[in-house]
Amino acid sequence: MNPFSFIHAADLHLGSPFKGVGSRLPSAAGALHSATFDAFSRLVDLCLAEKVDFLLVSGDVFDSADRSLRAQLSFRNGLSRLSEAGIRAFVAFGNHDPLEAWSTRISFPETVHLFSADKVETVLVSVDGTPAAAVSGISFRNREEPRPLAGLYRAEHPDLYQIGLLHCNCGGQSDHGAYAPCSVEDLKQSGFDYWALGHVHQRKILGTSPHIVYPGCIQGLSIREAGAHGCYQVSVAEDRSTVLSFHPLDRLRWQSADISVSGLETLDDLDRVMAGTLDKMRETADGRPVVSRVRLAGRGPLYGLLKQPAAAEDLLDHLRRFGEQQSPPVWIEHLGIECLPDVDLSRRGAMDDLLGQLLRNVSEISAVRGSLPERLMPVLKDLYAHPGLGRSLETIPPDDLDRLLQDATLICYDLLEPEP
Numbered sequence: 442m443n444p445f446s447f448i449h450a451a452d453l454h455l456g457s458p459f460k461g462v463g464s465r466l467p468s469a470a471g472a473l474h475s476a477t478f479d480a481f482s483r484l485v486d487l488c489l490a491e492k493v494d495f496l497l498v499s500g501d502v503f504d505s506a507d508r509s510l511r512a513q514l515s516f517r518n519g520l521s522r523l524s525e526a527g528i529r530a531f532v533a534f535g536n537h538d539p540l541e542a543w544s545t546r547i548s549f550p551e552t553v554h555l556f557s558a559d560k561v562e563t564v565l566v567s568v569d570g571t572p573a574a575a576v577s578g579i580s581f582r583n584r585e586e587p588r589p590l591a592g593l594y595r596a597e598h599p600d601l602y603q604i605g606l607l608h609c610n611c612g613g614q615s616d617h618g619a620y621a622p623c624s625v626e627d628l629k630q631s632g633f634d635y636w637a638l639g640h641v642h643q644r645k646i647l648g649t650s651p652h653i654v655y656p657g658c659i660q661g662l663s664i665r666e667a668g669a670h671g672c673y674q675v676s677v678a679e680d681r682s683t684v685l686s687f688h689p690l691d692r693l694r695w696q697s698a699d700i701s702v703s704g705l706e707t708l709d710d711l712d713r714v715m716a717g718t719l720d721k722m723r724e725t726a727d728g729r730p731v732v733s734r735v736r737l738a739g740r741g742p743l744y745g746l747l748k749q750p751a752a753a754e755d756l757l758d759h760l761r762r763f764g765e766q767q768s769p770p771v772w773i774e775h776l777g778i779e780c781l782p783d784v785d786l787s788r789r790g791a792m793d794d795l796l797g798q799l800l801r802n803v804s805e806i807s808a809v810r811g812s813l814p815e816r817l818m819p820v821l822k823d824l825y826a827h828p829g830l831g832r833s834l835e836t837i838p839p840d841d842l843d844r845l846l847q848d849a850t851l852i853c854y855d856l857l858e859p860e861p
């Protein structure tokens with residue numbers, strides 16, 4: 442078997458609108474609008490620069506089933522660039538772009554194989570005129586693909602390097618839709634050499650014998666997808682030994698930052714710390730623009746200033762101006778203030794007055810985890826009985842109730858404890 446190399450990418454999400462972040466952050470709108478396309482173009486550039494034998498794309502090429510024209514054209518053009526260099530491409534579709542919703546009205550070069558949704562197909566790939574790899578794959582038929590697709594794959598070419606291309610939830614990843622479910626064990630016993638998976642947006646290597654790999658999305662799509670995103674370049678030697686290297690492709694990087702106000706005495710102190718945090722984010726982003734979510738937390742003397750109704754908006758405005766002047770820029774998507782007053786509330790709760798009693802009640806309720814809905818129900822029964830409001834109250838998750846209780850406690854504190 443001749444040695445060869447390929448690039449494994451997944452979850453391109455071409456045309457993702459980034460959940461409307463651009464409309465809240467106009468200065469970043471242009472970069473966001475083109476981010477998934479730029480990352481894809483870097484993917485094609487990488488295939489060309491590294492002269493790999495083929496490209497694998499494991500589903501969610503398009504962000505939505507309606508596939509914008511720009512997304513279709515840019516995907517086709519990228520694959521045409523590869524075709525001109527003699528690089529083949531193998532593509533399976535996933536839950537964001539199932540085949541049922543798409544009749545192909547754009548033609549792809551002959552070097553591109555789009556896997557159908559009907560059955561697992563296997564394509565042999567020759568390197569220097571000799572068969573080297575067998576690439577098998579199947580696409581999602583519809584968005585919520587219930588078929589355990591991994592079970593349909595057959596390792597029928599043991600003399601070749603066998604690759605299974607699949608969009609699926611492997612190992613019950615709880616933060617992703619349970620589509621095309623399979624276990625790591627299923628894939629280990631399949632007889633394949635490399636499972637090229639897609640669906641999970643953070644890169645993960647679930648096994649190395651055989652290789653079971655999620656390369657992650659090529660561009661983080663939200664603050665939940667912080668850090669570097671890209672693809673794996675995979676080199677296979679004559680003896681089938683397999684070496685992976687990760688290449689970042691993202692156009693911009695998501696990062697969240699927690700800033701503690703503890704020990705900060707003045708607004709100047711806070712300004713200095715915030716500026717330092719932005720600098721650090723920029724320095725660790727490999728020269729890319731950053732989209733950031735900042736949270737101010739902790740207990741300190743600035744509490745009085747930060748609890749002012751317009752504080753978050755004023756600070757956000759200030760921080761945005763500063764971040765946008767950086768090169769590359771740091772765009773602040775959101776700034777949240779969750780600070781506490783500069784007092785020990787449990788000690789304050791020992792005092793024999795109304796605020797003391799209230800703080801004791803709160804700590805008693807919080808001490809029994811999960812009891813909050815039950816304790817609140819009798820007090821709030823009229824609200825819950827309200828035909829419209831009651832329904833939405835029932836959907837508040839317990840963690841949010843804890844936060845609401847904390848917010849309510851601070852409001853009571855502010856009202857009952859005059860500033861010194």
Ligand SMILES: [Mn+2]
Nearest residue numbers: 452501537640
């Ligand atoms: Mn996806």
